[in-house]
Amino acid sequence: MTDTQFFIEKYRTLVETRIGWGKSDNWQSQDFETLSGEIFKKTGVLLSASTLKRIWGKVRYNSTPNLATLDALARFVDFPNWRSFCHWQEEATAALEEPKVTNRKYRIPLLVTVVTIVLTLIAFILQRQSVKTLRYSNIRFSSKPVTNGIPNTVIFKYDATRSNADSVFIQQNWDKRRRFRVDKNRHEYSSTYYLPGYYRAKLVLDDSVVKEHDLLIESDWIGVLQKEPIPGYLPRELYMKDGSMGLEEADVNIGPKDYQNEPPVFLLSRVAKDMEVPSEAFELSMLLQNTFTRVSAPCRQASVMLLGTGGVIRIPMSAPGCVGDLLLLLGDRAIDGKTHNLSGFGVDFNKPVQLRCAVSSAEIGISLNGTLVFRDKFPKGIGRIVGVRIAFTGSGTVSNFKLSSLRKD
Known part of the structure; x- marks a missing residue:
């Protein structure tokens, strides 16, 4: 182990x-x-x-x-x-493995020694943190994809040698937990991206962001089966069809008797500069259908995720009986079906579902089959929308996709 x-x-x-x-x-x-x-x-x-x-x-x-x-x-x-x-x-x-001190006369001195060491260490750390000031100059940070499309390796070039930082990180997007420590004395770091997306790359010294820039990994519509660490890329002729895109149940290699097999997650995604619309004034519409009817996936889940430069909007759907497991994401806000009524997102996927999502006047509205199922304030937005990911448990299809700006220039 x-x-x-x-x-x-x-x-x-x-x-x-x-x-x-x-x-x-x-x-x-x-x-x-x-x-x-x-x-x-x-x-x-x-x-x-x-x-x-x-x-x-x-x-x-x-x-x-x-x-x-x-x-x-x-x-x-x-x-x-x-x-x-x-x-x-x-x-x-x-602590569990340390032998017990059985002689009472040794316990108190040992305890005093341990406490003294711990307090001294804490005082040293606090003093060091309070007096240190980050200093740097001539910092450089840039990135460049090595090719077009997906997969794609990005070469980050950086120079943080003229700094007193103890640690140097490259942060790949807006989420500060996606930081990777790099060698302060080196100048290159590479990372491979397997799905298209927007990333706000940052150079972080200790805990301070000192340089940042946009990183867009573009791709036309691609269809993949989600796997870790590398997704399974599907041939374009399998998922691009006349008037629609996606997979039918027969395209998924799972037999009707494979009750115990976990169904795949099928993903359609596109990220491109020509998709860009403002998240504070846009409209999204499409017809979509989860086409997977096997008993191994009774909830027939699907989701549409809009990728913004400052976060995501994720719209979930499922069979009506499974809405308690849904999670609606609006930027940094998570709305859980366990604690909120998301019953409006329960749909009959035996036929295509019409989805419409629009944001204007700092409000978001989501409609399914012409019925408004969610409306709320949406003052922050998610920056500029540059892409979309549509996911289906098992298989699914999309048609009449449209993403447009409502801003009046």
Whole structure:
């Protein structure tokens, strides 16, 4: 067992104890969907149910989760990052393994010594933090994709040598938990992107952002089956059809008797500069249908995610009986079906569903089949909308897609 696996097992036990759902041996798919929503509400990081299933050993996966995922998991249980959780666990394990001091006359001196050391260390850290001022000059930071389309590797070039920073990070988007530590004395770092998207890249010295710039990974419509760490790319002729795009149930390689197999998540995505519209005044419309009818996915879930330069809007849909598991995202706000009435997002996917989402006058309205199912204030927006991701459990189709600005120039 590797150290990471050891700590993951300890982490699972801690989470199971805190949330009080019983042993994870009895958890169902909807429990992992709910846990995904709880983690997002607390940390702002959206970890998919499939990722959590791998963490809990429900799906076989031989690779180690990336550091951004582990840091988000640690924040969910009130640690600043994964390293802090592991250090705490090491100390707890060591304390359990220490031999007990049986002679009473040694206990008090030992306790005094330990307390003195701890207080001295805390005073030193606080003094160091209070007096240090970050200094830097001639900082450089840039990035360049090596090709067009997806997958794509981005080469980051940086120079932070003229600084007194103890640590240097490259943050790949607006989420500060997606930071990767780099060598202060080096000048290049590369990262591979497997899906198109907008990223606000930042150079971080200690905990201060000193340089940032837009990074857009563009792609025409692509269809993939979500897998970690690399999605399965589908041939264009399979998902691009006359007047529509997507997969029918027959296109998914799961037999009618595969009751125990987890259905795939099919994703349609496009990110491009020519899609750009303002999130404070836009209209989105389309016809979409989850075409997967197998008993292994009775909820027939689908979601539409608009990708903005300052966050996302995620509109979920499912069979009416599963709306309690839905999660609506509006920028940094999460609206959970467990604590909010999202029954309007329950639909009959036996036929295509007409979706319309519009924002104007700092309000957002979402309609399904001509019925307004959600309206609320939306003052912040999500910056400029530059892309979309449409996800289906199993398979699904989209037609009449339209994204347009409502701004009157």
